[in-house]
Amino acid sequence: MIIYLLCLVLFCCGIYCILRKRNIIKIIVGIIISEYAVNLFFILTAYRVGGRAPIFSSEAEILNMVDPLPHALVLTSIVIGLATTALLVAIAMRIYEKYGTFDITKIRELKG
Amino acid sequence: MMKGSIIPLFVAIPLAGAFLTSFIGKKIEKLPDGLGLFTSFILFVLSLSAVRLYNIHGILTYSVGGWRPPVGIGMVLDGLTAFMLVTVNFVAFCIVIYSINYMKKFTSKWKFYTLFFLMLAGMNGVIITGDIFNLFVFLEIASVASYALVAFGTERHELEAAFKYAVMGTVGSLFILLGIAFLYGYTSTLNMADMGNILATNGINNIVLMVSVLFLMGFGLKAALVPFHAWLPDAHPSAPAPISAMLSGVLIKSLGIYAICRIFYNVIGINPVMSSMLMFLGTLSMVIGGLLALRQWDLKRLLAYSSISQVGYIILGIGLGTPLGILGGLFHLFNHSVFKSLLFLNSGAIEYSTGTRDLREMGGLAQRMPVTSTTGFVGAMSIAGIPPFSGFWSKLIIIIAAVQAGRYGYAFLAVLVTILTLAMYMKVIKYAFLGNLQEKWNKVKEIPFFMKLSMGILAFVCLVVGLVAGMAFLTGMDQTFIHRASETLLEGTRYAGIVLKEIK
């Protein structure tokens, strides 16, 4: 149970970072943190008490194994996260070129 | 299996198009145009044949890689899917025609087409997939491509908008992924049909409700429902006009509204609380989007806010949950795709000729740009719900449905927002096209041929759909194409049974 809670704490840290930090790089970091929190949670759904790795072997019949699917899914989602992060960082760099600042509250020409 | 083999083509063809454009389009100048036109035309024809196939055979499925669902990834072609495919691919086709001329002012057209087809692949993927994680993956493909496309101009405003859009979009995706994780943990399956079955037998409990909130937020953000809408008025105006048209026209619908429909109707199963939640959010978006649009002077920003407002109509119709409401919502979805794309292309045409988006600087352009102003007028009348254009009928159906369901307040607000919509588009027409021509626009030229053609097609569709819908409305409307789509939603969680039976 405690591990789920830690996962939640991590997620909240990420969200806090997105909401409260002004530096856009920190916002991106916040996004990454909460993304990993979600990934972690997804992995946790695979966990079975006393389960073993889902590897077939001829030695013994497997009675209790963890769910292999979420691992595959999380790999995909990590890759997606990577793409998003790369794009965000690239945009952040360009923003710095144009606006000369990383402060999100100063990048507000579009409003109303 | 043979019957369903058309389905994966909707993802494969645009992906191939994107790949080819980036691979060889770099070297040959005219190639990206031709390739883009060819690809999108094939997709459009395929989507029409998908409708025909669906009408003949009913629901079709396809198992990716030969792994049978629920273990493998399944793709499903049903009424709603066919309907959405036609909408998306038709609009995409028109937009590619338009881009041939419009995108000349940007360098490296091939990058544009690559991203465009990636986005299209993502949207088509979201629509045809039967697997919830696969839906998430395609949704992210489309989203990431759209973030990049918003930043395509790489000027100050484009970058700012793209950043805000990307951050908010990513946060939305996070919550969707979280919801999927919860659902997977609860049902141990990812196939939407299978999931629907399990959820239907287990009944509604707190986990399901929590997941539905997460999805409502995540997909609501993609659909730009108030209060999750704030990225849209920045992102849509900043993109190049064809992309604005694509984003407002179909992206928010396939990623947001389609996903909401599919998940809330066919997987989780709608219940009264969620239904009233959807209606409330829809009405809120409708009113707030309408009010905000009215005060804009930037033409594209006005159109963007108006998209929020119109999405509100669609969600209101769908949220009503009655046959008529869903029919109206989906019909409005189609109409809005057509006329909002048209209007964005129009704004692009004005920008192309005059270089401004500020309504106060325009005026009298009707004298110099007759095609643009006529198509713009048709689009504006259509969205404002003036008979006999298409928007009138869908709004009428939604209002009637709201009254039939006893939601008088929502019906009244829908009517009020119709007035607001009319007012804002009268403002556009008055400032952009009517009045006296300013001196600096004396040398403004009408836009090139392909842009005219594309806008002409869309305007024609507005009018024809309006007339056909009128005939159908007066003579009975049981056999229409949208009707099939709304039936899919009405079948609700029984969808699961039908799809699974088809697979086995």
Next chain:
Amino acid sequence: MNLGNELFKFDALANFVGIFITLFSLLIVIYSFGFMRQRKGMFQYYIYIILTLLASLGVVFSNNLILLIVFWGFLGLLLYLLIGFGQKERTPSTAKKAFIIIGGTDALMLLGLAFIWKIAGSLTMDKISIALNTKVAIWTYLCLAAGAFAKAGAMPFHTWVPDTAEDAPTPVTAFLPASLDKLLGIYFLARITLDIFQMNGAMNTLLMGLGSFTIIAAVMMALVQHDLKRLLGYHAVSQVGYMVLGIGTGNPIGIAGGLFHMLNNTIYKSCLFLGGGAVEKRTGTTDLDKLGGFAKIMPVTFVTFLIASLAISGVPPFNGFVSKWMVYQGIIDTSKDGSYLWILWLVAAMFGSALTLASFMKLVHAVFLGQRSKEQKAPSDNRKETSSSMLIPTVTLASLCVIFGVFAYQIPLKLFIFPSLKMTDTVFYGIWSPGLATGLIIVGIVVGIIIYLLGTVAKTRETEIFVGGEIVKEHPEMRLSGTEFYNTIKEMGFLRTIYRLAEKKVFDIYDIGKTITSGFNKVLGTLHNGVLPTYLAWCLLGMIILFFILLR
């Protein structure tokens, strides 16, 4: 099921309105040949006119409410396009305003239509009969009536009419706001009041109240106008009051009077606008201060204008008198249910009629009588009557005014009005025989002339210069333009405030709406401050609220 019968029907009321719609369209087309000559885009103009004719006939003959609303909305669009042919600076704004008011009330009609479907389960008009005993039914009626009111230009949806009258090309004004929109608006009001709903006392009283208020308020506004077409525009509003009043009485004679007044008003109001247009074409202005003395230059126009003015003021033996008379009788008839409100309505209607006469005295004086203003003292080649294509319609309409007045019973009432209401005959209170009365009036005038001639022999009395019953204060040019008439009204204490507020457009429903929305706009605009964390905070806040609601 025969679809044709479901969608269209040709009963007496529809036929009657349809015939006149066609007639007016024809006259306007003839007039436009003269008036709109040498302008750009005339091909489109005539296309729009023809489409308007078709759409109006569609409204009148459709039996299905959806079909009706489609044509109805399309008419709003055509009105917008036609106003766009005006050449003034403010024309686009006016067109926009008219279209927003009309389109907005059309949207309300959609709501009403949805309610009807909910209540009656059908949209075929002759199958619906709804009693006004539930809240929903009352709202339905109000929604539909709002559409009719906006089209006809009754208060509170009237504000587009005077603006349109001022800024649109004259044939367009004469065509849509003055004739077709009146016919259609009142036609629809009659339809819903007579066929679709079963009226009750309260609703009738409301209609009559609105009608009376429209008469008085609009005519008061008309009194102080300085622009020929705008003044006529306010009268176009004021006259609708009589029709609404007549239909609101709920008794046969009143309703017949209301419908007859609709017809009459269309005739003389088009005639007035077209006559005004002839003057405008000749001089290029409609400002009353700059006009004057046209009776000599344009005698035919003057006579037709005069006839129409007398008709609108309800002077016997012209048609306006007969229909007003019938409306009065209808009002008196409502006294049967024991309430005393009828006195109020009657006073309003009669007083309004008097004020109409007064304002037309001003108008006729300013345009046709008096001296010509300095600017208009043009060379002598100007001394021509207008072209024949512009005269034919005005003369036709003026003669209709006379014919429908003198032979009121024999022609219009018997042929059109009574069959539409399925009445065979009706009882007139008092003795009114138009033929005899005309004779008496002519005798009276002759006697008057004789007395006048005799009177000139008698001693005269010297007094201050006065005109129209008022002392003339300033006359620098020794010229009375007529616009100074009734300026004293503007200065009367209570009325002064009202006029001042009216000038600020406080009573304009369009401007009220504008103010309210712009208030919301400002708040919402400042909320969208461009700061990303704020936007994200909304998202999370929204989500938390959703959690609270769903997981309660």
